[in-house]
Amino acid sequence: MPEVTREQVLNALAQVKDPELNRNLVELNMVRDLRIDGGRVEVEIALTVRGCPLRYEIKKDVEAKLLSIPGVTEAVVHLGAMTDEERQQLIEKFRQERVPKSRIMAEDSETVILAISSGKGGVGKSTVTANLAAALRARGYKVGVLDADIYGFSIPGMLGIEGRKPVAFNKAIVPIPAHGMQVMSMGFFVEADTPLIWRGPMLMGAVEQFLADVLWDDLDFFLIDLPPGTGDVPLSIMQKLPRAQIVVVTTPQPASVTVAQRTGIMAKKVEHEVLGVIENMSYLVCSRCGERHEIFGSGGGQQLAEKLGTRLLGQLPIQEELREASDAGKPVALYAPESAVAKAFLELADRIAALTLPAERRITAVTP
Known part of the structure; x- marks a missing residue:
């Protein structure tokens, strides 16, 4: 059985996006407490809010991506939530990146x-x-x-x-x-x-x-x-x-x-x-x-x-x-x-x- 590496797991999780923010979980710093034990991978996902209505969809996507890694036989996903401080840091990150607003109203938009x-x-x-x-x-x-x-x-x-x-x-x-x-x-x-x-x-x-x-x-x-x-x-x-x-x-x-x-x-x-x-x-x-x-x-x-x-x-x-x-x-x-x-x-x-x-x-x- 091939050895499962941390890099493989993070690469797989980088393919899972928060459906609302349209950014991947690794980029959003939502991946926490990653543990690998042979073919068993356990991870915690820190949601932006505890009552996120899409939490089960995110959990299902994470499990599917983990199980697609060669050598992974079991995927355990725990859902947590960001602290107020972590959430504020995420907001600051968006602000520093100067996330553009919609271009729909732009004259050169192809929409x-x-x-x-x-x-x-x-x-x-x-x-x-x-x-x-x-x-x-x-x-x-x-x-x-x-x-x-x-x-x-x-x-x-x-x-x-x-x-x-x-x-x-x-x-x-x-x-x-x-x-x-x-x-x-x-x-x-x-x-x-x-x-x-x-x-x-x-x-x-x-x-x-x-x-x-x-x-x-x-x-x-x-x-x-x-x-x-x-x-x-x-x-x-x-x-x-x-x-x-x-x-x-x-x-x-x-x-x-x-x-x-x-x-x-x-x-x-x-x-x-x-x-x-x-x-x-x-x-x-x-x-x-x-x-x-x-x-x-x-x-x-x-x-x-x-x-x-x-x-x-x-x-x-x-x-x-x-x-x-x-x-x-x-x-x-x-x-x-x-x-x-x-x-x-x-x-x-x-x-x-x-x-x-x-x-x-x-x-x-x-x-x-």
């Missing part, structure tokens, strides 16, 4: 920004945002999601991260990881059942902080779930992010099309490109006979696209799997890829990538 809008609530805009983001992630792209629906935030629940609290380093906010994506939402800062009674200036301040003071990675796609309508927040985001491309979500119903058109018109008035229209709840396929039922009518999405001088990006069906996945916090594209609605989202992701990315940055779709 594709998609602002997902709707004329009114109830058309499934947030569901589309969460599942389109997951479909892009399933294809292999680096994805971030900003839940800018300040009053009606629902992205945390749909992605299974409700109740999580972001951490801050060097006066910047670390986004919450979910299904391989980075996520930020007002829902992380207030209780789910607490009404948010804010006026315009406070809203704008929160939105600007989420754009400028969150440590977003260099992403391929950055999706923003806008509040419905044409109020202060959608207008402010459009003005702050002139590169953002607008995606309008509607249902086939005439009433939805009429109000959704106003969102598209507002985008054009502030000189934003309307990338296209997504028609949600387009049809229902009967689980017994397989017949397609257009229960909300038909043609609304195409009609809206023509009125706005853009394209219909896709039509999404009503399917029970989507509701079940959203309730469970598991996007269908990642957890039910064979379902019809997941395939529709994956096709939508492929089309958007083809429209927004240069050929050399596109990832060839692999049918799940």
